[in-house]
Amino acid sequence: MNHKILSYIHQESPIHRLTGAAKLIGFILWSLIAMITYDTRILVVMFILGIMIFLSSKVEFRYISFVFYIFLLFLFINNIAIFLFEPMQGVEMYHTKHEILHIIGHYTLTAEQLFYQFNLTLKYLTIIPLALLFMVTTHPSEFAASLNKIGVSYRIAYAVALALRYIPDIQRDYQNISLAQQARGIDLSKKQKLTKKLRYASSILMPLIFLSLNRIETISAAIELRGFGSQKRRSWYHERPFTKEDYLAIMLIILLFVFSMIITFLDGNRFYNPFR
Amino acid sequence: MRKPVIEFTNFSFHYRTQSSPTLSGINLTIYEGEKILIIGPSGSGKSTLGHCINGLVPFFYPGEISGSLKIFGKETKKESIFKLSSMVGTVLQDPDAQFIGLTAAEDIAFKLENQFVPQEELFESVNRVADLVDMKEHLESTPQDLSGGQKQRVTLAGSMIDDVNILLFDEPLANLDPATGKIAIELIDRIHKQTGKTTIIIEHRLEDVLHGEVDRIVIIDEGCILADLTPNELLSSNLLIDTGIREPLYLTALRYAGCTITPMLKPKSLKTLNIEVNKTKLHAWYESVGYAEKKQKNDVLLELKNIHFGYSKTKEIIKDVSFKINKGELLSLIGKNGAGKSTLAKLICGFYLPTAGEILYEGENLIEQSIKERGDHIGFVLQNPNQMISQNFIFDEVALGLKFRGVADKEIKDKVFHALKICGLYELRNWPISALSFGQKKRVTIASVLVLGPKLILLDEPTAGQDYKHYNEIMEFLWNLNQQGITIIMITHDMHLMLEYTNRAIVISEGQKIREDEPANILADEDVIRLANLKETSLYQLANKADFFDQRDFVKRFIHFDRRTRQL
Numbered sequence: 066m067n068h069k070i071l072s073y074i075h076q077e078s079p080i081h082r083l084t085g086a087a088k089l090i091g092f093i094l095w096s097l098i099a100m101i102t103y104d105t106r107i108l109v110v111m112f113i114l115g116i117m118i119f120l121s122s123k124v125e126f127r128y129i130s131f132v133f134y135i136f137l138l139f140l141f142i143n144n145i146a147i148f149l150f151e152p153m154q155g156v157e158m159y160h161t162k163h164e165i166l167h168i169i170g171h172y173t174l175t176a177e178q179l180f181y182q183f184n185l186t187l188k189y190l191t192i193i194p195l196a197l198l199f200m201v202t203t204h205p206s207e208f209a210a211s212l213n214k215i216g217v218s219y220r221i222a223y224a225v226a227l228a229l230r231y232i233p234d235i236q237r238d239y240q241n242i243s244l245a246q247q248a249r250g251i252d253l254s255k256k257q258k259l260t261k262k263l264r265y266a267s268s269i270l271m272p273l274i275f276l277s278l279n280r281i282e283t284i285s286a287a288i289e290l291r292g293f294g295s296q297k298r299r300s301w302y303h304e305r306p307f308t309k310e311d312y313l314a315i316m317l318i319i320l321l322f323v324f325s326m327i328i329t330f331l332d333g334n335r336f337y338n339p340f341r
Numbered sequence: 342m343r344k345p346v347i348e349f350t351n352f353s354f355h356y357r358t359q360s361s362p363t364l365s366g367i368n369l370t371i372y373e374g375e376k377i378l379i380i381g382p383s384g385s386g387k388s389t390l391g392h393c394i395n396g397l398v399p400f401f402y403p404g405e406i407s408g409s410l411k412i413f414g415k416e417t418k419k420e421s422i423f424k425l426s427s428m429v430g431t432v433l434q435d436p437d438a439q440f441i442g443l444t445a446a447e448d449i450a451f452k453l454e455n456q457f458v459p460q461e462e463l464f465e466s467v468n469r470v471a472d473l474v475d476m477k478e479h480l481e482s483t484p485q486d487l488s489g490g491q492k493q494r495v496t497l498a499g500s501m502i503d504d505v506n507i508l509l510f511d512e513p514l515a516n517l518d519p520a521t522g523k524i525a526i527e528l529i530d531r532i533h534k535q536t537g538k539t540t541i542i543i544e545h546r547l548e549d550v551l552h553g554e555v556d557r558i559v560i561i562d563e564g565c566i567l568a569d570l571t572p573n574e575l576l577s578s579n580l581l582i583d584t585g586i587r588e589p590l591y592l593t594a595l596r597y598a599g600c601t602i603t604p605m606l607k608p609k610s611l612k613t614l615n616i617e618v619n620k621t622k623l624h625a626w627y628e629s630v631g632y633a634e635k636k637q638k639n640d641v642l643l644e645l646k647n648i649h650f651g652y653s654k655t656k657e658i659i660k661d662v663s664f665k666i667n668k669g670e671l672l673s674l675i676g677k678n679g680a681g682k683s684t685l686a687k688l689i690c691g692f693y694l695p696t697a698g699e700i701l702y703e704g705e706n707l708i709e710q711s712i713k714e715r716g717d718h719i720g721f722v723l724q725n726p727n728q729m730i731s732q733n734f735i736f737d738e739v740a741l742g743l744k745f746r747g748v749a750d751k752e753i754k755d756k757v758f759h760a761l762k763i764c765g766l767y768e769l770r771n772w773p774i775s776a777l778s779f780g781q782k783k784r785v786t787i788a789s790v791l792v793l794g795p796k797l798i799l800l801d802e803p804t805a806g807q808d809y810k811h812y813n814e815i816m817e818f819l820w821n822l823n824q825q826g827i828t829i830i831m832i833t834h835d836m837h838l839m840l841e842y843t844n845r846a847i848v849i850s851e852g853q854k855i856r857e858d859e860p861a862n863i864l865a866d867e868d869v870i871r872l873a874n875l876k877e878t879s880l881y882q883l884a885n886k887a888d889f890f891d892q893r894d895f896v897k898r899f900i901h902f903d904r905r906t907r908q909l
């Protein structure tokens with residue numbers, strides 16, 4: 066219980082040394098490339114790069130393994146669902162049809178569909194490890210400062226920090242309320258009918274909501290008493306100034322972005338087509 | 342000439358949401374460098390008075406102001422909350438909710454961050470004030486890693502980081518265990534002496550605050566200032582009894598002994614109190630009051646046998662705890678925050694399963710039973726009634742557990758009425774819960790647990806944050822409930838509650854049971870007091886000072902006499 070899933074882990078590595086803002090900019094551009102392009106060559110390169118970046122951070126895989134496996138499971142289900150709902154998507158996209166295996170009715174496995182879903186999976190696999198890495202290598206307080214630095218209003222940025230701060234407290238409230246209500250006879254196990262379960266859930270949620278509203282009142286009073294919102298700008302205790310490494314990292318990612326976009330759109334569309 | 346820093350002149354305030362004014366006709370001047378205690382029962386308006394000084398009134402809680410309030414010569418209603426916060430630093434009651442930062446350092450820096458102070462200055466200032474409150478070692482700690490007392494220190498550092506001239510503490514003791522509360526008062530005292538800042542403390546725990554120095558005490562009752570006196574003058578008057586604030590216990594003992602308390606005796610603390618003149622009277626009183634040991638039946642209701650518990654195998658939170666609870670007992674479970682008291686309660690209720698050991702209820706092993714099944718034998722009442730109440734009307738709230746169990750409507754009605762009668766709520770059964778006081782809500786939650794027919798009720802801090810009147814109301818109710826045969830276990834920090842109401846106490850420290858005895862004996866054991874962050878009550882010190890040979894016996898006789906006197 067002591068180690069919270071996906072919380073910041075302090076370590077010494079080039080990735081940890083980068084400021085939160087640099088990582089955030091890098092991650093946004095990286096995700097943009099992966100979302101826009103369907104060029105398998107770029108995706109493969111990024112996938113390998115992603116693994117290398119992950120390794121260089123010295124973050125042990127076991128810290129994120131749980132979330133990662135859950136994500137893999139979702140990816141698997143997602144792939145099956147795509148095939149069930151859109152078995153001919155690949156054919157439509159690549160304008161050719163190489164049948165591999167006829168299954169049943171209009172369900173035919175084609176090389177195009179496989180390739181399309183392979184690309185899709187690769188996109189996820191380039192983004193997810195870095196998203197997880199961003200979370201475990203960025204101190205939550207620095208995260209708010211980073212959001213502010215890239216132009217998000219400090220009120221919104223601080224709201225994010227406050228959410229991170231109070232989530233454990235609310236979880237604890239929830240647990241206490243839920244246990245006390247279970248002692249009074251609420252049964253939230255799977256045996257219950259859904260309608261009953263919803264009615265039961267309200268007897269936990271109502272106190273939780275009122276308690277949280279009270280907490281919000283105290284927090285708002287406390288932050289006003291300490292001058293939150295009095296100025297147009299605020300400074301951040303945990304903000305770190307940009308170093309050479311940060312500029313270098315951002316330049317590299319911009320280069321990667323431009324380069325990927327050129328290659329992607331060179332032949333007129335987003336899709337790399339090996340079937341032509 | 343002393344320089345006035347806070348001046349109320351014919352000041353009144355009326356919250357927009359209230360039907361009548363909360364403060365009326367306040368005239369009060371506080372001078373530079375003074376240390377003032379503002380006391381009053383719950384709902385007297387003392388917190389509102391504090392809000393007026395820090396600007397929460399009228400800028401956060403809107404309402405109608407008449408008359409004038411000047412801070413450093415400036416009319417507050419023409420200023421802003423930000424302007425006022427640069428003159429007044431506030432520490433609110435709840436150390437948890439007001440801890441805003443993800444780490445201690447950020448929380449301390451928060452006020453300066455908002456003033457857009459450059460980062461290097463932030464580091465410097467944070468180090469300086471963290472040093473002042475002894476928190477320099479914990480700057481990178483998260484709120485989850487800090488104790489209540491430490492969080493409060495962080496907040497104090499954060500509120501004085503920009504050199505405010507006035508420090509305002511709104512019920513600083515409400516959420517702290519006794520020893521931590523004592524340290525907090527000492528810290529406030531030290532900072533007042535070191536910095537000379539004008540200090541205002543709002544509290545109803547008078548005796549605990551008087552552990553430190555106070556220049557003046559202001560009593561607020563029903564929105565008006567009832568008195569503005571030095572501690573010695575106030576304690577010699579009858580004003581405290583009239584307003585329902587508990588006077589220091591050593592003074593109650595002196596009054597029982599027929600002594601007249603005058604400012605000449607210097608009653609403001611036991612250290613200054615002149616006991617010599619009243620010693621004979623006190624000894625005579627001691628000889629005159631008898632006291633009978635209550636006989637306990639040893640009929641075991643609940644037994645814990647070698648209970649172990651931990652989230653992981655390497656770190657045990659509960660280590661080999663065994664004890665028995667007899668039928669009809671009123672027992673307290675004490676120890677410092679985080680010692681494992683709540684965990685033990687949760688183990689008894691089945692919220693957690695022990696890693697080893699047995700829990701027997703009337704000889705039957707409870708381990709196999711689900712939370713719900715145990716709910717029929719053992720009721721659990723959370724500290725804050727708002728954590729349990731989910732219905733709008735009293736009847737529905739009390740009936741909820743029975744409805745979950747699928748009991749027939751007719752039977753529900755009978756059982757609920759019965760529980761409401763026991764809890765003195767029958768006349769209110771159709772009231773909306775929102776119209777009830779804190780104590781009444783507490784009774785609703787107890788009724789809603791009682792209705793399931795448990796023989797044992799566990800209460801987590803039943804009187805935390807309550808003034809003397811509500812404390813009395815809740816405790817007398819629990820005592821009556823106990824007289825009707827319900828066994829009660831209370832988790833508490835209140836040493837006098839333990840002495841006054843419970844016949845036995847179990848002390849937990851670092852997950853182990855370190856003592857199990859009559860409360861009066863526990864508070865005579867210095868080792869236990871130190872290990873469990875307890876505090877002996879001033880009655881022991883009084884007995885010591887007046888040369889009583891058996892201090893425990895003195896305390897027992899006092900409690901016995903006091904209970905009889907108050908019940909008349």
